[in-house]
Amino acid sequence: MARFFFDSGDHDVVTEDEIGIECAGLEEVRRAGFEGLIDLTRDALSEVDGQQVFVEVRNENGERILRLSISLQIKLMR
Amino acid sequence: MDVLIRKLQSISDLRGGDIDVLKGIQIQEKDFLANYDLVREGDRPVSSFVVLDGLLGSTKLTGDGKRQITSFFVAGDIPDLHGLHLSVMDCNFTTLTAARLGFMRHDALRAICEQHPRIATAFWRSTLIDAAIYREWVTNVGRREAYTRMAHILCELIFRLRSVGRIQDHVADLPITQAALGDALGLSTVHVNRMLQELRRRGLIATTGSRVHALDWSGLTHAGDFDTTYLHQRNPAV
Numbered sequence: 001m002a003r004f005f006f007d008s009g010d011h012d013v014v015t016e017d018e019i020g021i022e023c024a025g026l027e028e029v030r031r032a033g034f035e036g037l038i039d040l041t042r043d044a045l046s047e048v049d050g051q052q053v054f055v056e057v058r059n060e061n062g063e064r065i066l067r068l069s070i071s072l073q074i075k076l077m078r
Numbered sequence: 079m080d081v082l083i084r085k086l087q088s089i090s091d092l093r094g095g096d097i098d099v100l101k102g103i104q105i106q107e108k109d110f111l112a113n114y115d116l117v118r119e120g121d122r123p124v125s126s127f128v129v130l131d132g133l134l135g136s137t138k139l140t141g142d143g144k145r146q147i148t149s150f151f152v153a154g155d156i157p158d159l160h161g162l163h164l165s166v167m168d169c170n171f172t173t174l175t176a177a178r179l180g181f182m183r184h185d186a187l188r189a190i191c192e193q194h195p196r197i198a199t200a201f202w203r204s205t206l207i208d209a210a211i212y213r214e215w216v217t218n219v220g221r222r223e224a225y226t227r228m229a230h231i232l233c234e235l236i237f238r239l240r241s242v243g244r245i246q247d248h249v250a251d252l253p254i255t256q257a258a259l260g261d262a263l264g265l266s267t268v269h270v271n272r273m274l275q276e277l278r279r280r281g282l283i284a285t286t287g288s289r290v291h292a293l294d295w296s297g298l299t300h301a302g303d304f305d306t307t308y309l310h311q312r313n314p315a316v
Contacts, residue, residue: 006268006271006272008268008272015272015275015276015279016275017268017271017272017275018271018275019256019271019274019275020271021256021267021268021271032266032267032268033268035266035267035268035269036266036267036268036269036272037268038266039224039265039266039268039269040268040269040272042224043223043224043225043269055268
């Protein structure tokens with residue numbers, strides 16, 4: 001088990017994870033990151049075309065190892 | 079038993095004689111580690127337990143194994159008191175931290191309730207308040223935003239620990255895991271961290287290890303949409 005830090009960001013703020021989460025491997029990091037992204041999207045995605053929310057994972061050495069993001073496209077069809 | 083008596087006094091009108099009767103209840107004390115299932119769904123317990131120390135959760139598992147913590151229980155609470163009347167357990171009770179519990183036999187509790195109506199009323203009020211807490215939690219998990227949800231649960235824990243005299247100020251030692259907080263809030267662990275961080279950034283709480291300090295109690299209650307009515311305390315201490 002190692003500790004990973006899941007920073008997350010929306011339109012104007014990046015929140016640094018100071019607590020971290022113990023994960024058994026990259027697969028678990030990815031799953032935790034994805035679940036976090038879903039919550040973040042529900043909470044922080046606003047109705048702005050092109051808006052992106054993301055989760056970025058650091059390991060204990062501060063190296064960025066994974067980024068998950070989702071962005072909103074709004075297009076008028078006529 | 080003092081903590082049970084204190085809890086019941088905080089929610090009902092007990093007299094000297096009732097307190098003597100409560101003090102006379104035979105209890106068997108046992109210690110448990112964190113994350114131990116004390117009672118499982120489907121069990122038919124012959125005793126109920128009072129929390130003497132530590133934090134418990136009532137929990138339910140979905141068909142695919144996801145856990146929801148449906149309520150917290152602190153010192154003085156009798157989480158499975160309803161087992162006195164509903165013989166088959168419909169949820170699990172799990173220690174969320176190391177805990178000390180006192181087991182009381184159902185037949186003894188029944189005999190006391192038959193002879194001492196004020197104690198029976200106090201027990202009834204206790205289970206009614208548990209139900210009120212469940213209603214609040216459904217609202218919290220179902221309709222409040224994650225930030226409000228987190229603030230609310232911290233307010234509730236601090237308020238309940240204060241009302242049974244377990245903490246004097248607004249500092250609570252809450253050695254529960256982020257995953258358990260997530261299971262109580264219906265949130266991912268990543269989002270639990272984010273919400274704690276957000277509460278810290280706004281100066282509402284400080285955390286050191288497992289210790290949570292509400293730096294700005296009125297700010298935290300405001301952020302958590304926390305109104306103590308549902309806890310039905312006779313003399314709210316906070």
